[in-house]
Amino acid sequence: MTYQFDFGWLIGSLPVLLKGIRITVQLILIGAVFGVALGIACAWVRALGPKWLKPVVATYVELIRNTPFLIQLFFIFFGLPSLGIRMSELTAANLAMIVNLGAYSCEIIRAGIQATPRGQFEAGASLAMTPFQTFWHVVLVPALQRIWPALSSQIVIVMLGSAVVSQIAAEDLTFAANFIQSRNFRAFETYIVSTLIYLALAILLRQLLAGLGWMLFPRKASR
């Protein structure tokens, strides 16, 4: 192999890379918060919600879990405008990530709710709590604690999947990498650098979520 590696472009491209990192981080933060919130709402519907809403949520979850994120993104960004719903590429990217994570986290959180002992619901009822109050005050937090590792992994997976949003010209880290390599013609080096940045982000995000779990669920809570 006679190829000479060259990373000299790195310094000049730093601002572009940093902006890309900022957008990726911003996307996953918004996506994680609203996606998990949507997941909790859907999990409530599937476990305890009104009967007529259950098939709707089940269909949503199955549809999202069995189609590629790329197609969901294209459908939202290119398909929805024919119905008169237009949005910027960043909004579309955010929306796609929320919708995607919502479906996956719904299934994960539902598993946590289903693992709740029956007695907890009965205890709530005997204290004259409504089913929703029981869910909110009694069931939800231990359920989240139970599935926190799985939920964290899913959030990391969605973050890595967000590399795709560059395809609708949302200016995330991959978009930055594409932009840089189109200038310096050093495709391999550019993608190696951005891959390593993604790896660092994934490790960081995992640590962050582990720390958050540690803060949200004090040790004393029983499993």
Next chain:
Amino acid sequence: MTEFSFWDILRNLLLAARWTVVLSLVSFIGGGIVGAALLFLRIGARRGMRVLSRGYIQLFQGTPLLMQLFLAFFGLGLFGIDVPAWLAACIALILWTAAFLAEIWRGCVESIAKGQWEASASLGMGYLQQMRYVILPQALKVAVPPTVGFSVQVVKGTALTSIIGFVELSKAGSIVTNATFQPFTVYGLVALIYFALCWPLSKSSQLLERKLNVAHRNH
């Protein structure tokens, strides 16, 4: 300008879906073979190999598949090979699938009670014999549902190969959209075709899991 009927769109998409199926099969089978090799290294006796395979798995699970595709596409080019998109797609998907399958299967092997290892060792079996006659037959049963479940991820993963220019279902969707200006219909259909491919796999994974659990309880 030619008009495209609904049938024209659907036919073109279905023709392209063949390549999604072929690519999925190639990556799943190739990934299974590489993954099995990784698994043996990951739980084997050689410490250096364990660390190496663990690093490999973490690297591939911690980076986007899209980046791996780009690296395969542009990286192979460094060796002076003119890389067609399908080759880069196959290589990246096989390596990616292998990392995930190895980790799934490791969980299955580790779920086998330690006593089984000890019992087979006390019969004078070597590592490969233990695996072949005692551990794998049991682990295989546990491994089927999550493996089938992961095949869904592989099918969905093939969508990304459209970005490096491999013409499969997603790429065909973009091409047909550009020709027909009907993104809503086309991407809707593309999503439905993916759904038709993935949903049976998801469902059978769930069914297998339930069936296996019942078998487990009767032990």
